[in-house]
Amino acid sequence: MTTTENKPAEGETVVRERRALRLSWVDGFLWAIRIGAIIIIAVGLIGSISKFAAGEGLTAEGWRDLIVSSLAQGAMYGLLALGYSMVYGVLGFINFTHGEVFMSGTMVGFIAANWLFENGIWDANPFLSMILVLIVAMVTSTVVAVLIERIAYRPLRGAPRLIPLITSIGMSFFMQYTFAGLFGINFNTYPPPPDVIAGTVNILGLEIRTTQLTVIVIAILSMIGLWYFVTRTKTGRAMRAVAEDKEIAGLMGINVDRTIVTVFAVGGAMAGVAALMWSLLFRSVNYIVGFIPGVKAFTAAVLGGIGNIGGAMGGGVLLGLFEGVGPILILGGLGIPGVTQLKDAVAFTALVLVLVFRPSGLFGERLGSEDRV
C-alpha cells in the first residue's frame, strides 16, 4: 500500500520502506540460502586452491584424472538425460522407466560382448566388436523404449499427467525384476576394453585415459548427430512441432502418434549409446544398474532445464563434474576428511542450489504450450 498524504520525496522513502518490510520470510530464507551457499563454495574453493599451492591434496595429475573421469561420467548422464528431457517436452511427464531402457541395453550388450570375447573376435577386431556391441545395445534400448510407449503410455494419452508418471514407476520395477528373472541377480562383467583403447593418450600435453576420451568423443558425436536430426530433418521438425503444441501440429498434418514413437525411439537410441559408455567405464552390469543413473540423469535434465535438449547434455556434464570434483574441491577445501562418501549428497545439493538461484534450470525450460504459464 502506498501512502499519498506525505510529500513526494518522503512518500518515496515510505514506499521503499514498505516494500522492504513486505519481503516475506520465504524470500528472506531463500536469500539466506543463496548467500550461505556462495560463502561455503567460495571458502571451499579458496581452501582447495591454497592446499594445491602448498603441495597438499591432489596433485595436478590427480585433478586432471578426476576432471576427465567426471566429464566422461557426465557425458553418460547427459545422453541419458536427453531421453527424460525429450519425453517431458513432448508428453509432459517424467518417464521413470528410461533408466531401465538403459539397463536393457547394457544387459543385452553384455551378451553380445561376451559372445564376441569368447570367440576371440573382441581382441582380434576391437573396433568391429565395439560397433557391433553399440548396435546391439542401441537396437535393444530403442525396441524396449518403443514397446514401453506402445504398451504403457499410449493407452493413457488423454489421462491426467500423474497417471503415466505412476505407470512409469511401476513399469520401471517390472522391467528390473523381469531382467532379474531372465538374467539372474549376479553382476555380469564386460570383457576388458581391447588393448587399443586401454592405456593413455597424449592430448595437448595432458595424459588422458583412452577409454574416457572415447566416451567423451562418442558423446560429442551423438550430440552432433542428434542436433542435426532435430534441426535439419523433417522428422526432427515434426518432433519440435509436436513438442510445441500437439493439437495444432496434428492439424498441420503431422502424424502425432508416429512422432511420439520417434521421440521415444531416439531417447532409447541415446540410452543405448550410454550403455556402451557404461560398458567401457564401469564394465559390471546387473538388473539394478539403471536405477541410480536414471535418477541422476533425471536430475541432470532438470538442472539443465527440462525439455531443453542442449540443456540436458549441459546438465549432465555439469552434474558429472559436481559429483566427481565437487566433494573434493569444495568440502575437501573446507578441511573435511573422507568427503567422497558425500558425492551423492553434493550432486543433489547442487541441483537444489541451481534451482534456488535459477528455478527454470540453467539453460531454461522448453515446455509445450499446455505447460507454459
Added chain:
Amino acid sequence: MKKLKGMRIVAALGALALVAAACGGGEPAPEAGDLGAVTVPDGEAIQIRSLEAITGEVAFLGIPNQTATEMAIDDYGQIQGHDVTIGTGLDDLCSNEGGQAAAQTIASNDDVVGVIGTSCSGAAVAASPVISNAGMVMISPSNTSPALTSDLAGTAGTDYHEGYYRTAHNDLFQGRAVANFAYNELGLTTAAAIHDGDPYTQGLAKAFADAFEELGGTITLFTAVNKGDTDMTPVLSDVAAGAPEAIYFPIFQPEGDFIVQQIGGVSGLENVTLIGADGLLVSDFLALPETEGMYFSGPSLQFGDNSNEITGVSATDFLVSYEDRVGEPPSAAFWAHAYDATTMLLKAIDNVAVDTSDGLFIDRRALRDELNATSFDGMIGHIQCDDYGDCGSQEIQIVSHEDTSVTDSTQLPVVYTFSGKS
C-alpha cells in the same frame, strides 16, 4: 432382575473354576528363572532358529552357515528324546532392516529357545536387542564387528546385549593381524583404509587403522564408499593424494570390483599393495585379472585334524559330507564356526533341560549361564566364552592371490597367521 441373578451364578461358577485350576495339578514343575522358560511337550521338537543371509549378493555367506547348522543338528541327534528343528531358515538380508524384521518374527514365538545367526554384523546390531529382550540366546558364526561384544579391554561394545555369543573372531584381532602383516612382514609404513559404512567393514577398517598407527605406521586417509557406488575415481583420487603404500578395503562386491578395475586409471596408485578381507574371497572377484598380487585377510581355515568334540565329526569329514549334500564345497569361510556354534547351543540345552511331567523344561536363565561357561574343542579350535560373548578361537590368516586362474579361495596360499588368544 432375573438376568442379574443368572450373572451372579455364572460369576460364582467362574471363580470356583479359577480356584480349582490354581489348586489343581500337583506336577513338580521347577520354577522358572527371571527370563522365563520353555516347556517342550512330549513328542514335539525343540525349536531353534537359523537367521542367515540366504538371498541376494551375500547369499554365498549365509547358505553354508545354514547348511552347517542343519548338518550339526543331524549329527547331534535328539536331546533327551526330543527332535531339534530350525523350522524354516530366516533371512537377515545382510541389513539392519532384515535383521530387525526376522528377529521380531522369532521373538514373537515363545517356543524358540535360541538362534544361530546372523551372518552380517549389520543385521545383528538390530537383531541382538530384540532376541535378548525376549530372553532367548543368539550364537553367531560370522559376525565379527567389535561393537557387538566388547573392545577386548573390559568395555562392552555399544551393541552388546546379554544372551549374544559368537564363534567367529572379533575384528579387533583381524585388524591387528593385517596391521602386523603390512607393517612387519611387508615393511609398509603408510596405508589408507576404505570401508562402506556398514558396522562390519567400518569396525574392521578402524581396527586396522588403530593397530597400524600403534605399530608406528601412518594412515594417510580413512574414508568410505557408499554401497551401490559405481564411480570410484573420486575416492581413489583422494586416496592417491596421500600416496599410501597399501590400501586395506574390507568391503564386498561389487564395490570391490569397481575399485580394482578403476585403480589403474588413477595416477599415483600404480604400485600400491591391495589388501581385502573375506567379503571379497568370492570366485568371480578372484577371477578378475586386476586382483593379481592382492592379499586377503579372513578367519583361519587351517583346521588340520580338528574335530568337534561334541559330535566327533572332523573338519575334513564335514567337508566331504557337505559336498555330498550340496554338490559343491562351501562358498564362504564360516561353515566350521556355524557347526561349532550349533553344537555349542545343543549341548547347553541338553545340559540344562529337565524332563518333567509336562515335557522338557528349559529355563532361559540357566541356558545363558550354561553358555557363559562353555568350554570345549570344536573344529575351529578351543571354544571358550569371555564375559561379552566372544567365544571363538580368534585365529586369523592372510592369503595371497598370485595366480588369477585360481578362483577357489580355499586353494590360496597362506602367507601369515595370527592367533588372538596366545
